[in-house]
Amino acid sequence: MPIETRVHGAAGTVSQTAADLGAEAMAVPVRTGPVAPAAEAAAGLPFTLDELLELHEAKGEPGEITATQVRVGDRIRELLLYGVGDAAPADLRRAGAALARRGRGRTALVAGVPDGDLAAFVEGALLASYEFKIGAAPAKKALGALAVLTEAGPEAAAPAIERGTARARATALARDLANTPSAEKDPSWLAARAEQVAAEAGLDVRVRGEKELAEGGFGGLLAVGGGSARPPRLIELSYRPDEPDEQAGRHVVLVGKGITFDSGGLSLKPNEGMKTMKTDMAGGAAVIAAMSALRGLGVRARVTGLVAAAENMPSGSSMRPGDVIGHFGGTTSEVLNTDAEGRLVLADALAYADAELAPDAIVDVATLTGAAKVALGLRHAALFATDDALADALTRAGAAAGEPVWRLPLTGDYRAAIDSDVADVANIGRGGYGAGSITAALFLREFTGGRPWAHLDIAGPGRAASADAELTRGATGFGVRLLLDWLAA
Numbered sequence: 001m002p003i004e005t006r007v008h009g010a011a012g013t014v015s016q017t018a019a020d021l022g023a024e025a026m027a028v029p030v031r032t033g034p035v036a037p038a039a040e041a042a043a044g045l046p047f048t049l050d051e052l053l054e055l056h057e058a059k060g061e062p063g064e065i066t067a068t069q070v071r072v073g074d075r076i077r078e079l080l081l082y083g084v085g086d087a088a089p090a091d092l093r094r095a096g097a098a099l100a101r102r103g104r105g106r107t108a109l110v111a112g113v114p115d116g117d118l119a120a121f122v123e124g125a126l127l128a129s130y131e132f133k134i135g136a137a138p139a140k141k142a143l144g145a146l147a148v149l150t151e152a153g154p155e156a157a158a159p160a161i162e163r164g165t166a167r168a169r170a171t172a173l174a175r176d177l178a179n180t181p182s183a184e185k186d187p188s189w190l191a192a193r194a195e196q197v198a199a200e201a202g203l204d205v206r207v208r209g210e211k212e213l214a215e216g217g218f219g220g221l222l223a224v225g226g227g228s229a230r231p232p233r234l235i236e237l238s239y240r241p242d243e244p245d246e247q248a249g250r251h252v253v254l255v256g257k258g259i260t261f262d263s264g265g266l267s268l269k270p271n272e273g274m275k276t277m278k279t280d281m282a283g284g285a286a287v288i289a290a291m292s293a294l295r296g297l298g299v300r301a302r303v304t305g306l307v308a309a310a311e312n313m314p315s316g317s318s319m320r321p322g323d324v325i326g327h328f329g330g331t332t333s334e335v336l337n338t339d340a341e342g343r344l345v346l347a348d349a350l351a352y353a354d355a356e357l358a359p360d361a362i363v364d365v366a367t368l369t370g371a372a373k374v375a376l377g378l379r380h381a382a383l384f385a386t387d388d389a390l391a392d393a394l395t396r397a398g399a400a401a402g403e404p405v406w407r408l409p410l411t412g413d414y415r416a417a418i419d420s421d422v423a424d425v426a427n428i429g430r431g432g433y434g435a436g437s438i439t440a441a442l443f444l445r446e447f448t449g450g451r452p453w454a455h456l457d458i459a460g461p462g463r464a465a466s467a468d469a470e471l472t473r474g475a476t477g478f479g480v481r482l483l484l485d486w487l488a489a
Contacts, residue, residue, distance in 0.1 A: 003142070003172050005100060005129040007122050007161055009154030010147040014112050015041040017147055019073040023108035026072070027080040027099055031087065031114070034060030039112075041079055044071055053081065060084070062091040063098040063469065082111075089117040093402050094469040096124030101467075103143030110147045118150060118157055120402070122164030123171075123481070127470035130172050132179040166296050167401075167484055171477035173197070174289035178279040178462075178475030182261035185278065186230035187309035190258055190288075194235045194307065197292045204238040218352070219326040220344035223335070225310035227265055227318030232310035233258075234349065235284075237291045239303045250301040253359040254291070254483065255349045257342045257366035258284030258309030265312045265338030266320055279475045280342070282462040283365035284309060286479035290487070293480075299487045304357055308345035312338070324423045328352045331446060334423040342368050343440055344427060347447045354449030361390055361452040364444065365479045366459075371436030373460040376406055381461050381478065383407045384441040387452035394454055394486055401481035402470070405456065410445060411438055418443050456482075 010017045018026040018041070028039040036049040045052075045068065052058075056066045064083035069076050082099055085091035092113070103109040113121055129142040150157045177185075177193060191207040198205035210231040213221050218234060225232030235258070259280040263269060269277070284307035291305040319325070323335045325344060329351040333344065346364055353362050372382040381398070383405040385391035391407055398405040417429035417439045425446050429439035441455050461478040464471045 001132055001176055003126050003129050003169060005126055005143045005146060007125060007146045007165060009157040009161060010149050011154050013040050014110050014149060015072045018077055018110045021108045021147060023110045024106045025078040025080055025103060025109045027082050027111040029084040029112060029114045030060040030081045032060040032085050034058050041070060062094040065098055065102055084114055087114045087116040089120040090402055092116050092121040093124035096121040097128035097470045100125040100128040100143050105140035107144040109143055112149045115151060118160035119164035122161050123168045124470045126168035127171060130175060130472050132474060166293050167481050170289045170293040171480045173292055174285040174477035174480050175475045177285035178282045182278045185260050186311055187233040187260055190260060190309050191233045191235050194237060194288050197288055198237055201292045202295050203291060206236045208234040218328050218348040220348040221308055221310055223319040223325045224312050224341045224344050227315040228311035228313040230311050235307040235309060237305040239291060239294045241300045251359045252301055252303050253353040253357055253362045254287045254305045255346060255353060255362060255364035256284035256287030256307045257346055258307040259342055260309060260311050262312045263314060265341060266314050266318050267337045267339040268314055269339060276463055279463050280367050282367050282475055283458060286365050289480045290483040293484055297484060297488055301487055303487060306349045306353060308349040310345050312341045329355050332423040334420040334426045336426050337428045340428045342366050343443050346444055350444060350447040354451055362448055363454045365456045367462045368457045369437040369440050369459055372457040375437060376460055378460045381405045382437050382457040383454060384410055385454040390452050390454050397486035398482045401485045403478055403482040408438060410441060414438055415442055
């Protein structure tokens with residue numbers, strides 16, 4: 001659902017801007033220490049801001065807010081002292097999120113923002129304003145407008161506001177796609193949304209249906225989707241930069257897992273395990289959303305996005321444990337567990353990317369394994385890569401975007417865990433090895449043709465159980481900002 005909050009630059013003082021806009025609240029930043037700001041908006045208070053901060057034992061930590069009331073113009077307004085820490089990007093992202101949440105139910109809020117990454121501040125504010133609700137409207141609407149004042153002025157701030165807004169809206173798109181209930185969201189629905197994105201973002205699009213998948217030998221997609229009455233799709237989005245330069249020759253392929261609902265198939269999940277499975281296509285959502293923002297952000301590389309979309313359901317036509325699948329390109333896999341389905345559809349897309357698209361690098365994004373979630377928790381994605389430079393670039397991009405990753409090894413000794421007696425590879429690791437996220441990554445590597453490749457397992461950070469900083473409960477859109485940072489570098 002679209003983010004309703006709007007962010008724009010403003011000039012002048014905080015109090016004058018608040019009066020001009022009719023804003024109910026105004027905010028001034030406080031750095032770690034805390035250091036009381038010289039705020040003209042506080043001139044009418046009967047106490048100093050130092051005294052106010054001391055009373056509340058404020059420390060200037062990111063996201064901390066201390067409030068008081070002050071008369072500005074003809075009305076009483078709320079004055080917020082908000083912590084920005086050291087004004088690092090992560091600090092400003094959290095601070096922006098805190099202000100947006102505090103501003104719920106208000107038409108406008110004016111905030112002075114310290115020198116730093118203004119785009120991160122905007123991202124935090126907008127993403128914290130996101131909500132997905134089917135039914136009655138929330139009691140308090142999102143903040144209507146956020147006016148930001150910087151020392152450089154509104155013209156200088158405009159590019160950062162535009163960049164932060166574009167990245168936040170792309171992330172919100174990924175959240176929308178993943179949060180949509182699976183009764184509505186099947187592979188054809190996801191393909192239709194991708195076609196809409198392509199039309200709006202100047203992308204080429206091709207959607208392969210069941211007949212084309214069969215003719216092309218996409219056995220993984222057909223096997224996983226075979227148990228559902230709603231057949232699979234392979235979505236292909238293509239972006240070429242407006243102004244080619246020295247980077248235009250670089251071709252990157254993004255691959256997303258698009259399991260629109262995962263029951264586990266015949267290896268049926270328990271009820272609790274299914275409740276969040278509408279978001280099992282979060283990787284595919286991240287790819288579609290990242291593609292939507294490339295032209296607006298002026299990305300100079302050529303980028304192709306592939307989303308392998310299927311619904312994994314039990315029925316008389318479902319794949320069975322013990323089946324052997326022929327993937328695109330001819331590699332075969334033995335199905336030992338039908339709930340390890342994401343890697344089966346990704347295998348087709350990876351093999352197609354290698355053989356037909358010949359990219360310089362492939363990056364896939366998937367809510368792939370519970371093992372990655374156990375290892376790294378809910379904030380870090382697991383990163384696997386065959387190329388150190390690619391791994392380093394993605395790690396830096398994740399740190400800058402507030403979407404951290406942690407590299408795990410593609411341990412050669414574990415390759416034997418996915419040996420099969422009857423096929424080229426088995427879809428889960430055999431007993432005695434453990435390392436479920438590593439063996440899943442080793443399975444995927446078999447289909448990359450030796451190209452520079454990275455795999456992001458976002459099973460942990462792809463969903464949030466509660467709101468925190470820029471995160472909201474439900475799908476997080478993890479990976480969108482990381483990919484955009486990396487591609488725009």
